[in-house]
Amino acid sequence: MPTSAPTNMAANLSADRLLKVARYIEAHAQDKLTLQQLAQMVELSPSYLQRQFKQAFGVSAKAYQDAIRLGIYKQTLQASNATSEAIYAAGFGSTSRVYGVPGRNLGMSPKAYQKAGQGQVIAYAVCNTKLGKLAMAATDKGVCFAQFGDSDAALIEAIHREFKAATIVPSDNQNSPLLAAWINALNQHISHGDDKPNLPLDMRGTVFQIQVWEFLLQLPPNATATYSQVANGINKPKAVRAVASACAKNTIGVLIPCHKVLRSDGSLGGYRWGTDRKQALLRNDASLQQTASPAS
Known part of the structure; x- marks a missing residue:
């Protein structure tokens, strides 16, 4: 068609400009950048850009x-003893720029992220379910x-590996009075088809991972x-592979x-704890729905 070549040229030109903007943002992430400034750089209108x-x-x-700034912030935070140094190195300008913006979330406090759980006490329990330990x-x-x-x-080794600097203790009434009830409720769901318990969660991950997990919840x-x-x-239609990665990293x-x-x-896809367990959990979900549905 006579218009195909100009259309392709326009598309390539637009892609080149967008890549130029992305690379510029990466190189100047700590600076104050405006949409007007970026648009002028590539000769596009701000709204079109x-x-x-x-x-x-x-x-x-x-x-x-x-x-990009958050990535710099995390890297600096892990390499430094000063939270404020990490904040300013990343270009946020003040603590409120990190803590005060909805949706900008490390998944844990900066100090906990920096110290890999140091100072935290994490209690654990293990039980047998119909899907294994x-x-x-x-x-x-x-x-x-x-x-x-298995x-x-x-499993205890995996907990220690996940929270290297935390104090890991077995569950007892002093350290974790609710944990025994929580793991029993989850086992009742897995093994006996009870409703899934609505338990408080301490999710730890990147902003993107937590967005995925919150959507699933x-x-x-x-x-x-x-x-x-x-x-x-989660309004990131091109991030399909990243979604799969976030699912795989769910702890x-x-x-x-x-x-x-x-x-x-419609096929199962992967599952961190095996596709047999994935299929069993899906069957469990389906049976719960059938139980809850009124008779026709």
Whole structure:
């Protein structure tokens, strides 16, 4: 068609300009950048740049800069003893720029992130379920770990590996009076088909990972979603692979229901604790719905 070559040229030109903007943001993440400034740099209108950038990258130019800054902040925080130094090195300008913006969340406090849980006491318990051994661990904020494993020793080792600097203790009435009830409630759900318990969670991950996990927590008990639907649901339609990665890194199994995420063709896809368990959990969800449905 006669218009195809000009259209392709225009598309390539637009892509080149968007990449130029992205690279500029990466190189100047600590600086104060405005949409007007970025648009002038590539000779586009601010509104057009805003639409095209979000369509190409799944986030606005501002959100892209914030993500780069947050990466710098985390790296500096882990390498430094000063939270304030990390904040200013990343270009946030003040503590309120990190803590005061909704949705900008490390998934844990800066000090806890920096020290890998140092100073925290994490209690754990292990039980037998019909899907194998299950370990649960919790901080004073809520459940931070729920995983299947082959043995008590392997699960306890996994908890220590996940929270290297924390004090890990077995559950007792002094350290964790609620943990025994929590793990029993989860086992009743897994092994006997009771409703999934609504327990407090201490989620630890990147901003993106927590967005994915929070989306999954909103799914109805009998619902599933594809990786693409989750990506669309958090307004990042191009981040399908990143959604799969976030599911794979979920450390709070079943309670954060990553088993509900399927491939676009309806097949199971992967699961951190094995596809047999994934299928069993999905059957469990389906049976709960059938039990709850009124007789026709």
